């Protein structure tokens with residue numbers, strides 16, 4: 001799939017923002033006075049920027065409100081509702097904490113739960129797609145939520161917990177890549193099922209000499225020989241480097257470096273999430289399988 | 291509404307004969323023409339005369355090479371457009387309700403004034419049947435020429451999809467696939483019509499008729515031909531012998 005920058009920004013930033021807001025809801029970071037204000041501003045800023053950048057992907061962003069109508073069937077619509085509900089509840093919690101110095105714990109818990117459910121709904125926009133076998137698996141929501149929790153804990157300054165979560169998430173990401181590599185072949189969709197023309201069939205001539213919306217959007221292919229290299233770099237930058245930085249004697253500069261590394265690695269991982277995902281329509285365009 | 295209808299009264303769709311299609315792309319052109327001039331936003335092209343033209347089409351012809359167990363490889367031309375699936379994943383993912391499936395005839399349509407151009411429906415379709423218009427930025431797909439098939443202003447013979455009306459090989463058939471006695475249903479039964487990617491669970495309405503096996507004894511004139519004489523006689527024989535002596 002085409003790794004659109006707007007979608008990478010959307011998933012990375014909203015995940016981090018909702019992760020941090022969840023931590024604030026659970027009281028894992030200071031919620032009151034100036035430090036509280038700064039933390040809340042960061043959380044809302046990240047989540048808001050992420051949500052806004054998702055509209056850059058739309059052909060008609062001016063009609064975005066219509067996306068609230070189909071929550072009964074559409075994960076995208078559910079995500080829109082959940083994001084707004086989360087921002088409203090977290091906003092109330094933040095206002096009470098910062099302005100009135102009143103930390104209402106149950107409200108915080110509700111906000112935290114909504115944050116994680118929203119990230120889950122975001123991931124289901126991708127995880128629901130049977131046409132992209134690599135995404136169509138419970139590990140997609142699990143990893144999205146895992147990234148949000150880890151990023152949130154890291155931003156909240158929970159040094160030890162963050163180091164442990166980074167290590168666990170790194171292992172989970174590695175295993176998910178390994179399992180994902182086999183999923184297209186296991187999905188049962190082949191050029192034979194796509195065409196019904198038997199086992200020995202290959203594309204002789206595409207429908208047109210140029211590209212089209214489908215080839216640009218869905219038949220995007222990352223140079224496979226670089227995949228292993230890119231994944232290794234991502235594991236080092238997103239997980240190993242920040243975990244090591246956190247285990248050194250604490251300083252704010254090192255912690256900031258850990259955050260920067262983790263976010264940079266996460267951007268690369270999301271790029272790979274899209275770029276490596278094979279859409280079954282590629283079978284009609286002579287793309288190799290698995 | 292992007293919930294699928296519980297039941298549809300009819301299942302209008304196409305039956306495409308892979309045995310007969312000659313890959314002329316006439317249906318592609320007819321489709322592009324009709325859907326540029328009629329229902330909805332015109333089917334746009336970007337950079338049409340430039341170095342990197344790209345345009346929206348609702349129907350495209352792929353060509354595949356099929357190698358049978360015995361005998362030479364064959365080329366099969368493979369038209370592909372929306373299959374108006376019974377269990378259309380493109381409809382249920384749509385956040386705006388722009389995509390819907392009609393209960394009266396099963397046609398899957400996009401209400402272009404509601405479409406936000408998020409592209410999710412195109413991602414959800416296994417067949418690549420939806421393309422975002424590069425100019426209008428809304429999702430385009432086959433309408434089964436809904437503005438022809440019920441159009442009383444057209445002569446009756448023209449009340450079929452433009453692709454079907456145009457196909458010079460008669461490789462495209464239109465009808466109600468929910469009626470077992472319709473021409474299209476009988477054709478599907480007779481010729482073992484098949485679903486594309488059945489494992490995707492979309493339950494497509496459109497069916498494809500597989501190419502007929504090439505007949506080894508197709509050359510019905512061959513048995514009538516005299517085998518060429520091994521040893522020529524008469525004038526030819528004399529010539530043969532004379533030349534041999536030289």
Ligand code: SF4
Pocket residue numbers: 371372373374375378379380381398414415416417418419420431492
């Ligand atoms: S072919 Fe694709 S666009 Fe058409 S109904 Fe089926 S899933 Fe939807």
Ligand code: SF4
Pocket residue numbers: 383384385386387388389400404405406407408409410411412428429
């Ligand atoms: S592109 Fe339009 S029709 Fe398709 S899912 Fe988005 S809003 Fe619905």
